[in-house]
Amino acid sequence: MSNIIKTDVLIIGAGLAGLSTALSLPKSLNITVLSKAALEVCSSHYAQGGIAASLDKADSVTEHVADTLIAGAGLCAMDNTARILGAGHQAVQWLCEQGVPFTQSTLTKKIDNTPDFAVLKTSDLHLTKEGGHGCRRVAHADDATGRHVMDALNIKAQTAANITILPYHEALELLTSPMISSSSFSINDSEIRHCRGALVFDHINERQLIIHSSAVVLASGGLGQLFKRASAPNVCVGDGVMMAWQAGCRLANLEFIQFHPTGLALDDSSFLISEALRGEGGRLYCPQTGARFMLDIDERAELAPRDIVARAIANQISSNGLGYVHLDVSHLPAAFIQAHFPQIYQTLLALGIDMTTDPIPVAPTAHYSCGGVVTDANGLTDIAGLYAAGEVAYTGLHGANRLASNSLLECVVVGRNIAANLPHYLIKLERLKNLEALEKTAEVLEKMAQPHTTAYYGLHQLAVDIWQSPTLENTQFVILPSSKQSSLPTYKADKAFHSNVDIVEITIALKALLTANMGITRSAKQLEQALRQIEQWQESIEHNKTMLSDTSSRTPTTNSRTPTTNSRTPTTNSELAIFQLARQLALATMIVQSAYQRFESRGGHYREDYPNLAETPLTSIILPSRNATLNSFSHIIEDERYPIPVTDHI
Ligand SMILES: Cc1cc2nc3c(=O)[nH]c(=O)nc-3n(C[C@H](O)[C@H](O)[C@H](O)COP(=O)(O)OP(=O)(O)OC[C@H]3O[C@@H](n4cnc5c(N)ncnc54)[C@H](O)[C@@H]3O)c2cc1C
Structure with a gap:
């Protein structure tokens, strides 16, 4: 069995960011997708609430941007935020085309995975409301959006002839090499390098592999599992962030860990109680006094941004000694709860909590990394040939605090932007390699290695132009x-x-x-x-x-x-x-x-x-x-x- 695999594009991560990229790249490219564990072990699969986009006629991208900037508390990167949210409509339409069975506005239409869902239009979709959003803006598939989205994309990816998915293959390090063989090429004394694959541990055969590729997409998710109470699955320990940093990328805003206000506070459960419960009218109470404490803290009450609600709950918990507060939806009609939140309802029922009558014990849980590998809205990092998308990346969309349901959107938009950009990079890379091969006579190579010669500038300029690293302000x-x-x-x-x-x-x-x-x-x-x-x-x-x-x-x-x-x-x-x-x-x-x-x-x-x-x-x-x-x-x-x-x- 060979220890070397060659592929055009290596995608590290089989969550929403990874598969959106893989399915959007040209079919002529040979793509290898790695997953550290089984395919369903990723945050994308567990996402509940949905995907935010301004789909309603009464809504607009401007309003979505405005709500995102408020939640982001002054740290959102304006250009990338506008670009990513501006592509929300197309992203949700693309998911519809992949067969995602989004809940439709007439709730009587039952969800199943029939191919008919491929013809869903964004105007058909039921939109829910979540904290920090000024209106109904979140498309969803019941209360198990991630599972439905990932099931649909996995079917597509597994049947695509150009995509190979390797579960239980863990990337350990990114491979980089000088962009041009002559090592004297540099910008400000630092060598121009490009990413060309990864060193991988194959857990099935317990061996190391080298995967060579012309470009690499990091889509390895977040780092929530560095914390004790966390909603993310155990593959999310920040591997991608560390690999990118080691390879030469900047990291940004790692201190902004988002804590979801309402993780289920029952033993060691990592189950999340979706924001959509509060969006549909759920209330938070102090278990001892029965006080609806959010009314005293923020005029938006339970629908304030996550950081505010999470901190309020943490304060309650630190003084009540119980380790939880109550989230209550029992004032809503039981049929509505069962229809809108079937997964949460059934999961809690199995644990002995009937949410149509009983309050749910909740406490904040580590949920999302707003920081990560510095990228632009096209997923370009600081290393040529290395893209990043999804939770591993920092585009500046989430600022100091992510607005609910913006991350699934970011996965799809940036993943698809990468797919549009990457083929151009490959063409430029091929041109560079051809030029280098042509000019690789001893004499020319000698000239190329000497600054101030025409040959040096030609090749050097091509190497510089091939990739623009993201720029950051302040x-x-x-x-x-x-x-x-x-x-x-x-x-x-x-x-x-x-x-x-x-x-x-x-x-x-x-x-x-x-x-x-x-x-x-x-x-x-x-x-x-x-x-x-x-x-x-x-x-x-x-x-x-x-x-x-x-x-x-x-x-x-x-x-x-x-x-x-x-x-x-x-x-x-x-x-x-x-x-x-x-x-x-x-x-x-x-x-x-x-x-x-x-x-x-x-x-x-x-x-x-x-x-x-x-x-x-x-x-x-x-x-x-x-x-x-x-x-x-x-x-x-x-x-x-x-x-x-x-x-x-x-
Ligand atoms: C319980 C829960 C509910 C959520 N609900 C919502 C929601 O309703 N709306 C919303 O917008 N966001 C939600 N989020 C956040 C959102 O789901 C994630 O931010 C998003 O899905 C991340 O997608 P991703 O593709 O970047 O990473 P993931 O989906 O986590 O995928 C990461 C992939 O990388 C692989 N990987 C990791 N390390 C390596 C390695 N070293 N080598 C190879 N492969 C590796 C993993 O195996 C996995 O395949 C929720 C998150 C959780 C945990």
């Missing part, structure tokens, strides 16, 4: 911890971890730490404690890694306080587990450090010690880790088992 840089900045006070961990690192134990403890110290409200003290604890875990991992791996000279020495990942890519399950944990710890450091350096409260980021808004809204930026890329990549090149082919396959 930014602040996050300074990551390093040994030179050891001003943080010492924090003694509850438990010392020695050479035998208990990976499961640290993973669980990390979730608890982030939930406690990096939750709905934060303070410098909590964040410092978190950084210290994470550092201690990193040190124990470094120690353990040294024992596990051969200590060959190619293993770089790392500073334990700098976010680190295991540069020796794993080949066994135990190495993989350490690699994953090291990566999660590194990402946790970046999230906490971003929160630590935002000295204000805005949207989903609330600092007890800085409760006010700063005058100027600034986007937090983490600069890429170029050294990590080079170390990892050179390791792969050195490895004789995975030689890099001389020519690109386009």
